Amino acid sequence: MGGSTLVARGDLVEVPLAGVDGEETLPFPIFIQPNPDRDPVLFSEEGARLGETRLERLHSFGLATFFVPMDRLGAYYSFLEESLDQTLEDPSVPIEEKCKILHQVVTHAARSFLKTPPDKKRLERMLRLLDSTTRLAYRENGALRHLRRMVEGDPTLAGHSVAVSLYSLGMGLRLFPEDPTRAGELTWGAFLHDIGRVPREPGKTDPLPPGTVLDDVEGRAPDYTHTSYGADLLQRLDLPEGVVRAAGEHHERVDGTGAPRGLQGGEIHPFAQAVALANVFDHIRSSHRGFLGIFETFRILIQSFSGCFAPSMVEAFLHTFGPDGGSAP
Ligand SMILES: [Fe+2]
Ligand SMILES: [Fe+2]
Incomplete structure (x- = not known):
């Protein structure tokens, strides 16, 4: 939004x-x-x-x-949220309109969800909205393309989390074409990957610190504590292993150059590998406030992060931006 x-x-x-x-x-x-x-x-x-x-x-x-x-x-959004699935399944509502509503509802929910560490009830409500997104992407060709166009390089935690979840959902369609449940879990993991950055006390500010491309805030050592803090939080909330590991391992790189543990290749969960790529992509885009085109962003990513991501992940990611990108097969 x-x-x-x-x-x-x-x-x-x-x-x-x-x-x-x-x-x-x-x-x-x-x-x-x-x-x-x-x-x-x-x-x-x-x-x-x-x-x-x-x-x-x-x-x-x-x-x-x-x-x-x-x-x-707030009352308007709660109302929309209640009737969301009905709207998304209504054949008389054009796909652009469905995507616009969905994007607004999800972004609005993300903003309030990411203000404080979640409890189970708030988490379940948020995951239901993400599931509506996954179902729409599997049901209607081109839905993801419309949704992705609404991603604007928003550098707040909510904007970043929504963007990474949409990019990862696109990869999920490609990686798990027959398995919307698995793609749905990847989308949860992607949305929650930086949950460890949520202010631990209410009232603290929401935006990511400026210049957080890969957490390299100039003059300051990168802070990766949000990965293990986030993974612990998600584990306590009983989320599936892939979701927990997406939070814990999204700064790891397949060539072993990542952090905080320097894991390599298959030691990194596939969800974390997908989210890592989507995460870097969005950080590059949002550090340019969305003004960078898709392909320019990708060029920077490939040049600056050569060897950091598995070729299968790069292929899945690129596919989502191709002519039939973001479509279920
Ligand atoms: Fe992160
Ligand atoms: Fe991130």
Whole structure:
């Protein structure tokens, strides 16, 4: 969810209309702006049910978006989250629209999820959203391509975690074409790989320190403690081994030059190998604020990290950016 998809007018925020169901009671008011020269007007009160007729009226205005007050945005996202799978399975919703909603819901959830170390309940809710993403990617060709286009080189922990999860999901489609469950676990591991960076006390800031390409903050020794801290945290939460190891081993390199343990080749879990590549890719991209093209980023990665990643991982990663990239076979 970047600046381009949310437009604030005063304390109103523009959000997509798709995903709003006429049958449900809406826990937020709806403001619409039929005339771009005028301010948005109240269309429906908080707590109202739109009904099909009023929903159709909205669609008949040609509106694809509406406005909610900033302080009801959380209620809007919770509502969307509840009906997400229904929206994603609805054949009448275009794929671009589904991806936009999914990306917004996941990014919004990631921001609040990554503020404090997770408990089981919050974790399960987050994993369900990631599973919705995996299912959509396996069900609809091109979904991942749309989702990936929404990745903007956002250097916050939430932006980075969502980006790495989408890149890794693309690799999962290629590595485990018949096994969405395994690709889903890889996606969990990718999303949670830097969970050890979550502020250990509430109220601390969320963004990654500047210049965290591979944790080489200038003038400071790289800090890899987040890998073992994250792995321990995920183990305590009973996550599968691959997910735990993706967090613990994502700074390892197959040629043994990684950290903190200097593991080599097959000693590194395949999930960690996939996440390592996606992680470096996103760090390069986000350190250029998303302005670097996909292929330029990849060129830097191949030149600067020669030998660091297994050829099969490089191939899977490259495939996701090919012409049919990000499609289930
Ligand atoms: Fe990391
Ligand atoms: Fe990372």
